[in-house]
Amino acid sequence: MNEEQKACVETDGGAASDRMWVRYLPLFLRKRFQSRHVFQEAVENSGWLVGDKLLRMGIGLLVGVWVARYLGPAQFGIMSYAGSVAGLAGAIAGLGIDSIVIRDLVRYPERSDEFLGTAFVLRFFSGLVCYLVMLGIVIAIKPGETLTHVIVAIIGWTLTIGAFDTADLWFQSKVMSKYVVYARSAGFLISALVRLVLIFAKASLVAFAVTNLVEIGIGAIALLYAYYRKNGCLRRWKARLPLAKELVHSGWPVLLGGIVSMICLRVDQVILGQISNPKELGVYAAAVRVAELWFFLPSAIIASVFPNIIKAKEVDEEEFYKRLQKLFNFLAFAGYAVAIPVTFLGPFVINLLYGKAYSGAAPMLIILIWSDLFINLAMARGAYLFAMNWTWILLGVNAVAAVVNIALNLVLIPHYGGTGAAVASLLSYWVSAHGVCFLIKPLRRGGQMMTRALLWPKFW
Template sequence: MKTQLFANLNWLFADRILRIVGSLVIGIWVARYLGPGNFGLLNFALSFVALFGMVGRLSIDQVAVRELTKFPEREKEILGSTFRLKLWGSLAATVLVLPAAWLAQPDNPLFLLLVAIMAFGILFNALDAIDIFYQARVLSKYVVQARSIAFLILSAIRVGLIFGNFSVLWFALASTMEIALYAGLLVWIYRHKEGRGSGWNWQRSTARHLIKDGWPLIAGSLLFILHTRIDQVMIGQMLGEVHVGLYSAAISISEAWMFVPVLIVQAVMPYFVQLRESDPTGYRHRLIQLYSAMFWAGVAVGIITMLIGQRAIVFLFGEAYSGASAPLVLIIWTGIFVAQALVRGIWVISENLQLFRLFSSLIAVPINIVLNLFWIQKYGIEGAAAASLISIGVGTWLVPLIFKPMRQSNLDMMRSMNPRYLFVRS
């Protein structure tokens, strides 16, 4: 079993590295080709669709995996109920996103067409049920293979679109095609490997149980997508597509290094789960050390970005994106809070305090929206970057202090700013 878990983790690591590095390279190439205006329009539409797409996704995956692991004999009803819930959610999201886009941009037919093209991809969320099936069996390699093949093929197509001088509409279509190809490959793998049709069936009681246990995950996912996408939507509404393009370029650079803490946290999670049971004192000390490593890594990345950010933007994206450097030197500092929050996820899950993390997001997201309302109009995309920095910082360091069970974690975070924890053993 340990060998299977290790192999499964390796597949997930490889997939994440491929997609992050590949997306950055192809994304920069597409941005240079389209220019800030069309690149911004594409990201504006993508962010708009993402807000509704998360509603359709119904993030009950972890609950469904848990149920499949505990009750493998109920596989068909769990998968069938999950599929039906996600299908209904996807249909509702697809129906709602189009009139919402028209209300937001009634005089922008190109934006509406981009939204319509990418909204079609929401419908494939229902086939995440196959992903859930393989997660429960610790066989994520099949999902990774499908996702990687789709990603590589559509990356090659995007390069072809650049050389063929195609319009922005084709890049939106490529995004939907990637989702559709991935879903098609998942279905083919499932039928080929399992040697059968789905045979899934709907059970109202199972669906009700999935929603009841999964609502904190659903709410948390919605708040997360709001926090990460609402600024681009608001910039598009208040300033226009060119500014979205500049801001998106800054975000792509600021997020480039985040795969490192994500991979580290995924890799060490089993170690910390075991350490908590065998050595609680050492467990806490090691957590503080990891907090400290993330804090100082974020500081180092922030300082380097402040020194070379302008030149890096121009070198990677071209002179047309030089205006992205100002928000970049602000938003890069969110990496400290995001990295530490990822580490705190180990502690939150170990202590079963997910609900308190949800409460923190419920406060941080409105702060972000309100600050954006005032600062985007006054300070432009620099205001949006500052709003993200402050709201993420408040949500990570300050809001959890309100909740007594979370205070220990926050005090450990603040203690980790002392660099001696990088070197002192327990």
């Protein structure tokens, strides 16, 4: 080993055993990690991200439930409406450039100040424009609802403040997510504490809306400080017009996909808030919060097994489809394992978490929880399409799902309220994951595998 290699090893922390968490692994696993520094970094980085998700899921659920109980369905509905509208606007404000910037930061680290500066300016001004347009539309379609206008105006500022998260792209390119977790956890925990104080102080809805800005603001400040401590300097950031044009041009397919995905996730609450009343939306939002608790499961499973599936495709196509079938089987099993118990325990879960004021959320939750089954399969099918390099099909499928979702919501919500929105979500996710496979020839084999998984799910 030459001197340069020794220096690299010392900088990286030496062998696998030098990492604290590796020391506590069983011997046969510890041996597999030795001299695999890149893999160690990936595992450690993923661990920080999973830990952040678990923290937010646990504390976020408890505090969120407490806030929902305090505000009541009507005010909680207004807050959920504002969050959903801001979410749709945020899908546009991001311009789809994040993954492009991360890729280029990895390829050209010497141009990091140029990429970060350009991305910051694009995200800031795009967020500002989206904020003004969003607020104007809400005022136009909800005349006379001053409280709703105020809450949307407050929460909407997250679109511009979010631009200060640009430093996160640099940390992602360096596989250093623990600093991002530190920063965002600081904002999350402080805002959670503030929300509890507001409940005891019997604060207004406006105060809770401002807390959303507090969380984003503290997280952004902490992230910029972490960036500064890692030898970053904001004053060196420079925006370049030619690069801005290049990023926007490269990011539009991702932007379009992000908009479609956000429509599928949030358009039901926007339409329900527009057609129905805030109380109905608040009850529905409570059901959605519980149903979405399980979204991290398929992501974690796919992230763990998909690299091996890709390797199998390069060697043996039949082995590739065999492993893919196992993935569908397991995700179907996981979907049933969640949906069946919640179907019977839905009323108990809603009453335990939210109280009698939200009892109407129980039937909505029972319907929504079955959509998780098809979300699992849709995510696995999405990974399959990426493996086959059929991303254009994925965009088309998601677009069909969004159109079906909007149409069903417009038809069902006027007659059935939140329950109609839940049915619309279930049917649109089935169409996106399973039904559309039999309309598009390249997807038919995947559709057949999903059918087998739905009829005969297996643990593995």
